[in-house]
Amino acid sequence: MSSSVCVILVNFKNEQKTVDCLRALEKSTIQPACVCVVDNACTEESKQFFLSQTFGVQVRWIWNTENRGFAAACNQGIRALREEFANTYIWLLNNDTLPEADALQKLLEKAIATQAGITGSQIKKANGEFSGGVCFIHPKLATVRRPSSPDDTGFDYVEGSSFLISPDCLKKTGLLSEEYFLYFEESDYCWKAKRKGFTLAWETDSVIWHDIGSSTGSEIAKGAVPFFIDCLMIRNRIHFALKNGFPTASVLVGFVISLLLRLKRLQFSRVTTIIAITLSKKLFKKFVERNGGYYEIQD
Helix, strand or coil, rough: CCCEEEEEEEEEECCCHHHHHHHHHHHCCCCCCCEEEEEEEECCCHHHHHHHCCCCCCCCEEEEECCCHHHHHHHHHHHHHCCCCCCCCEEEECCCCCEEECCCHHHHHHHHHCCCCCEEEEEEEECEEEEEEEEEEECCCCCCCCCCCCCCCCCCEEECCCCEEHHHHHHCCCCCCCCCCCCCCCHHHHHHHHHHCCCCCEEEEEEECCCCCCCCCCCCCCCCCCCHHHHHHHHHHHCCCHHHCCCCCHHHHHHHHHHHHHCCCCHHHHHHHHCCCCCCCCHHHHHHHHCCEECCCCC
């Protein structure tokens, strides 16, 4: 197959998962041209652990002393690869995944056949349960749901856990928005790509096993999602919706419902924090930094 693919993995205090993902990529039926690992909040220990390993794929490393978030780290990887690997597909792959041997091949075949700007895989949990790979967004409330089966159609965006960007899409759409820090950057990118005239595709025969939420706890039962992640998800959903032209009144109704649910759970500090970081970029920056992240206010 003539089209080549570079992979970007973002690590955040999950070194063994990243190594396991690299081992899975070694078994791929088509080898990536290069894998760029961006280590957020890198320590000397994590760096030495990675460098002590040898891999059957070409690996490049970017060491960030701060946790720059997902989009910023992916953009670092794209910039680092862009000059040498021009006109190459970029596969954003979560580091806590295990792609099946033919996952990349199937994904690339689908992308080429459909000429899609962005192509996703079928995601399965470690226990074999179907978990999606694409998502639907309510056209008014901007609430998100995953598909119920691989047969669902009409999805709105590809999940960032397996996110293959075509060279043309990357050239015309540009880099990911770094204003979210984590969550909804892939939704935003899909919206931007669609406005540029690109389509989305989903290859359900490309199977990715995902230890979902292993770094963040985002998949814990409702009401028990960690404070930082919960506040981040709500703020980013509202920010995404208002930025991309969803009806303001309906979005605010959805926002109020989210706040009321947390009030019902007696999560008062979450409510006040969500309101504050949604209304103020400066407070959002402080919120991210208080929770160990590094954030630059976006214009």
